[in-house]
Amino acid sequence: MRIIIVLSRSRGVPVLTRRLFPKSPSFIIHRTFNDSNGGLIMPGQLRGYDHLREPRLNKGLAFTLEERQSLGIHGLLPAQIRTLDEQLELCRLAFSRYKEDLHKYVYMVELHDRNEKLFFRLLTEDIERMMPIVYTPTVGLACQKFGFIFRRSVGLFVTINDRGHVYEVLKNWPEMDVRAIVVTDGERILGLGDLGAQGMGIPVGKLALYTALAGVKPHQCLPVVIDVGTNNEEFLQDPLYIGLKQKRVRGEEYDALIDEFMAAVVKRYGQNTLIQFEDFGNKNAFKFLDRYRNSYCTFNDDIQGTAAIVVAGLMASQKIVGRSMSEHKFLFLGAGEAAIGIADLLVRAMESDGIPEDQAQEKIWMFDKQGLLAKEREEGELEGHKIRYAKDKCPTKDFLEVVKKVQPSVLIGASAAAGAFNKDVLRTMADCNERPIIFALSNPTAMAECTAQEAYDFTDGRCLFASGSPFPPVEFNGKTFVTGQGNNAYVFPGVALGVIASGIHHISDDIFLKAAEVVANKVSEEDLSKGLLYPPLSSIKQCSIEIAVGVLEYAYQKGIASRYPEPEDKLALIKSHQYSFCYERSLPATWRWPQNHCKPQGTVKDPCLNDS
Ligand SMILES: NC(=O)C1=CN([C@@H]2O[C@H](COP(=O)(O)OP(=O)(O)OC[C@H]3O[C@@H](n4cnc5c(N)ncnc54)[C@H](OP(=O)(O)O)[C@@H]3O)[C@@H](O)[C@H]2O)C=CC1
Numbered sequence: 001m002r003i004i005i006v007l008s009r010s011r012g013v014p015v016l017t018r019r020l021f022p023k024s025p026s027f028i029i030h031r032t033f034n035d036s037n038g039g040l041i042m043p044g045q046l047r048g049y050d051h052l053r054e055p056r057l058n059k060g061l062a063f064t065l066e067e068r069q070s071l072g073i074h075g076l077l078p079a080q081i082r083t084l085d086e087q088l089e090l091c092r093l094a095f096s097r098y099k100e101d102l103h104k105y106v107y108m109v110e111l112h113d114r115n116e117k118l119f120f121r122l123l124t125e126d127i128e129r130m131m132p133i134v135y136t137p138t139v140g141l142a143c144q145k146f147g148f149i150f151r152r153s154v155g156l157f158v159t160i161n162d163r164g165h166v167y168e169v170l171k172n173w174p175e176m177d178v179r180a181i182v183v184t185d186g187e188r189i190l191g192l193g194d195l196g197a198q199g200m201g202i203p204v205g206k207l208a209l210y211t212a213l214a215g216v217k218p219h220q221c222l223p224v225v226i227d228v229g230t231n232n233e234e235f236l237q238d239p240l241y242i243g244l245k246q247k248r249v250r251g252e253e254y255d256a257l258i259d260e261f262m263a264a265v266v267k268r269y270g271q272n273t274l275i276q277f278e279d280f281g282n283k284n285a286f287k288f289l290d291r292y293r294n295s296y297c298t299f300n301d302d303i304q305g306t307a308a309i310v311v312a313g314l315m316a317s318q319k320i321v322g323r324s325m326s327e328h329k330f331l332f333l334g335a336g337e338a339a340i341g342i343a344d345l346l347v348r349a350m351e352s353d354g355i356p357e358d359q360a361q362e363k364i365w366m367f368d369k370q371g372l373l374a375k376e377r378e379e380g381e382l383e384g385h386k387i388r389y390a391k392d393k394c395p396t397k398d399f400l401e402v403v404k405k406v407q408p409s410v411l412i413g414a415s416a417a418a419g420a421f422n423k424d425v426l427r428t429m430a431d432c433n434e435r436p437i438i439f440a441l442s443n444p445t446a447m448a449e450c451t452a453q454e455a456y457d458f459t460d461g462r463c464l465f466a467s468g469s470p471f472p473p474v475e476f477n478g479k480t481f482v483t484g485q486g487n488n489a490y491v492f493p494g495v496a497l498g499v500i501a502s503g504i505h506h507i508s509d510d511i512f513l514k515a516a517e518v519v520a521n522k523v524s525e526e527d528l529s530k531g532l533l534y535p536p537l538s539s540i541k542q543c544s545i546e547i548a549v550g551v552l553e554y555a556y557q558k559g560i561a562s563r564y565p566e567p568e569d570k571l572a573l574i575k576s577h578q579y580s581f582c583y584e585r586s587l588p589a590t591w592r593w594p595q596n597h598c599k600p601q602g603t604v605k606d607p608c609l610n611d612s
């Protein structure tokens with residue numbers, strides 16, 4: 001009789017062993033070890049050298065002498081031992097020496113690939129400088145050039161050819177404790193259109209913010225691209241394109257793939273796994289939100305996350321403008337995911353102030369490629385989600401004329417129509433409002449409906465302005481305005497952390513209203529006086545934590561949390577779910593200097609001790 005003993009962390013290995021040796025009884029010792037962040041590591045299976053190759057374990061020159069000795073990597077590193085702070089200083093220097101943003105992006109990707117802790121520490125400590133690189137606007141350029149800068153896989157690609165085997169593909173992802181997935185099919189990447197599989201940069205960037213802003217642990221995050229082809233002709237001809245070179249598959253086959261993906265996620269990682277939909281084309285985005293919102297733990301960031309950040313800005317603006325939500329008139333340029341999502345949450349906010357739904361909808365006008373949404377359009381020309389904002393009559397197909405007729409107090413651009421808020425539009429807003437509110441939400445920067453400078457110049461410095469991608473501070477008449485970033489990045493990381501910590505099964509719109517209130521309450525008089533409708537980016541991490549606590553409170557109040565008992569100290573629970581941005585000790589607790597080994601003299605720095 002043969003006995004095979006399998007020591008494995010993977011559920012797949014014992015199965016494989018049984019298949020290979022069907023007649024032998026195999027004793028499976030399924031033993032796993034957690035690092036202090038909850039990531040699974042297997043000391044018994046790791047060579048010392050792996051600590052240098054595996055980005056999750058690598059500390060570079062920050063390995064202490066003891067660690068180098070005990071891991072058997074002494075001599076594989078030069079003699080210098082650096083602290084985490086010293087490494088960060090060097091990273092900042094290297095980062096700043098790259099002149100091109102795309103080169104900075106590649107530097108960050110390579111750092112991530114080399115030393116995960118250092119990457120996240122750098123990102124989280126200097127979010128104002130790093131966020132425009134790992135996120136909008138540079139991430140848009142990175143997706144366009146993804147084929148050229150692709151180094152190593154950073155997420156999972158599920159293609160239409162994997163139909164029937166999606167669960168097997170998902171099992172190839174090496175992490176077993178995934179709690180959050182950001183998935184795109186690349187059809188509408190920012191305002192750049194169909195970038196197919198190269199849209200992978202977006203889930204990767206969004207999830208980097210999960211960790212950097214809310215402290216969701218990196219090994220719990222999984223970026224996914226669903227590759228069903230692309231209709232981007234340039235990419236189809238480009239030898240560097242990394243995805244399937246075929247036109248997009250649509251219809252039943254596509255829907256079945258997404259259904260299979262959702263079911264596979266639950267099978268592999270459990271029903272509480274959060275699935276964030278990102279940058280799908282709008283018909284699919286609305287369809288999947290409707291289809292899955294009550295059966296999976298899911299939300300659509302472009303529809304719901306964006307809504308929360310715009311409603312937050314409007315709540316904050318009340319302190320200056322003195323108007324409640326229902327006293328505004330809203331005009332949108334664009335009637336897609338972002339615009340409809342914002343409008344729906346605005347209606348909900350007005351309803352909670354006692355305004356009936358139909359009256360709330362009356363205050364909202366929307367303009368798409370064909371003009372103002374009007375009931376008089378031919379049948380079939382108003383998709384389901386647009387109908388509720390259609391007006392009886394369309395005064396004109398000219399946007400400026402609509403601005404003049406409607407005289408909105410709030411103008412919201414979510415169209416990717418660069419420059420559509422031109423001088424005449426902005427001047428008209430200034431003529432009919434003491435403090436016009438202007439959101440140019442489209443990303444990346446080049447797609448914005450107007451620049452910050454234009455907004456202030458053409459409204460005589462009276463507007464309250466926010467944009468989806470960052471603009472530098474603006475001078476007008478001797479005053480400096482700091483422009484706020486109206487971006488869902490203020491919302492989704494905190495919502496995700498709150499959802500993970502409370503174990504919510506389904507995410508309602510009210511959670512996004514709650515998040516909006518939290519963000520609005522963080523805007524100070526001082527922020528508003530500088531022109532900011534949002535807390536400064538320097539407090540976005542605090543904002544994320546407060547949103548997470550707000551979500552947790554809401555979940556227990558409404559009885560939708562699934563983790564019991566309810567924690568008394570909700571902040572402490574949230575913190576217990578967060579990643580540590582400090583190095584862990586890589587020394588086994590029992591390790592001692594060998595007896596015959598003379599401990600080296602001199603100062604031995606311990607990088608774990610001297611960071612905050
Ligand atoms: N700041 C933030 O946090 C976010 C910003 N965005 C940005 O918003 C933009 C739109 O995203 P999303 O709503 O998801 O995209 P969609 O494709 O869902 O919607 C775009 C909308 O804009 C309309 N549109 C396009 N061009 C024009 C034009 N020239 N004149 C009038 N309307 C036009 C389209 O009209 P039609 O319906 O007729 O096709 C459609 O209604 C993108 O740039 C995206 O990056 C998105 C999410 C979050």
Ligand SMILES: CC(=O)C(=O)O
Nearest residue numbers: 190279302443487488
């Ligand atoms: C910010 C974002 O989600 C978008 O532009 O699509």
Ligand SMILES: [Mg+2]
Nearest residue numbers: 190278279302
């Ligand atoms: Mg998006």
